[in-house]
Amino acid sequence: MLAIIGGSGLTQLANLNVIRREVVRTPYGEPSGALTFGQLCEHPVVFLARHGYGHTIPPHRVNYQANLWALKEAAVEIIISVASVGGIRADMCPGTLVVPDQIIDYTWGRKNTFHEGTDEPVVHIDFTEPYDAAVRRRILAAAAAAGEKVFDGAVYAATQGPRLETAAEINRLERDGADVVGMTGMPEAALARELGIPYAAINVVANYAAGRADSSQRICFDSIETALHEAMGRARKVLDHLCSV
Template sequence: MLAIIGGSGLTQLSTLEIVRREVVRTPYGEPSGALTFGELCGRPVVFLARHGYGHTIPPHLVNYRANIWALKQARADAVVSVASVGGIRADFAPGTLLIPDQIIDYTWGRKSTFFEGGDQAVHHVDFTHPYDESLRQRLLQAGKQAGEAVFDGGVYAATQGPRLETAAEINRFERDGADVVGMTGMPEAVLARELELPYAAVNVVVNFAAGRASSEHGIHFDSIEPILQESMVRVRNLLDHLCRV
């Protein structure tokens, strides 16, 4: 069963034929909301809104451990994350969809492992390639079948939030090799790896990052919502086709 975690702009899947909703408890507290079970193109899917169904949970307060644990407990066998990002690279303009292949983590203080010592042995996971390559390729193939332009690869910079970044920080991220910037990619990805859940992401560029192009003098929030809504229609199309790949 495929699990989909929806970010900003994707608090529900309009094409999901809902079967039931289930409130789940985990050893790590409550997930962001009830799990929504249903079918997408005849395939079983479980959906979770990362920020809550009313979009009330900021990025640094998302209970990432409870979310991933709940999806594993629900017997998901793969996780696709959908998240809006800012474009750092000049060719990653608003409206770009990409399937990233690398992460740089700038977050701090978040609960980022299921193995915290005590009576548990220290556990290290290989994170050389943070996204599952097979699932990445399925997303790219789904994009082709859906007729959507989807960029293959990109380095995702995960920041703490909830504030947006300064222009100087974006300059630093670019020097570090980042292509896009967001606030929710970590520790979500590594927690999935710890539970051996294949994980990949669909990034939706909704604005240029601070100091870049149209955001040179500031982020124009009034222009983000139309781009987000239009892009999420494309994301839903991609996800519909993913269930057929």
């Protein structure tokens, strides 16, 4: 079964044929919402809105442990994250779809492992390639089949939020090698790796990051909504094609 975690701009899948919704309790508390089970192009899918179905949970308050544990309990085999980001690189303009291949984690204070009990041994995971290569290939193939242009590879900078970054912070991220910036990529990717669930992401560029192009002086939230709505429609199209093969 495929799991899709939707971020800002994707709190539901319009084409999902809903079969049931299930409230899940986990050892780590409650997930962001009920799991929605259904079929997308006749492929079994479970959907979870990362920020809650009313978009009420800020990035630093998302219970990533509970979300990933609930999906594991639902026996999902693949997780695809859909998340909005800011474009740092000049060619990653609003409306662009990106399939990242690397992460830099700038978050702090988030529960970022399932292995932290006092009687548990220390567990290290290999995180050299944070996104699953096979799942990335499936996304890229689906985008090609859908006729949608996507960037193959980018460095995702995960920041704490919920505020957006300063121009100086974006300059720092660029010097560090980041191409896009978001707030939810970590610890989600690492927790999926701990659970052994292949995980990859579709990033939707909602705006230029602070200090870049039309965000050089300020970020216009009205234009973010417009760009996000259009690009999320294209991301849904990619997901449809991914589920139809």
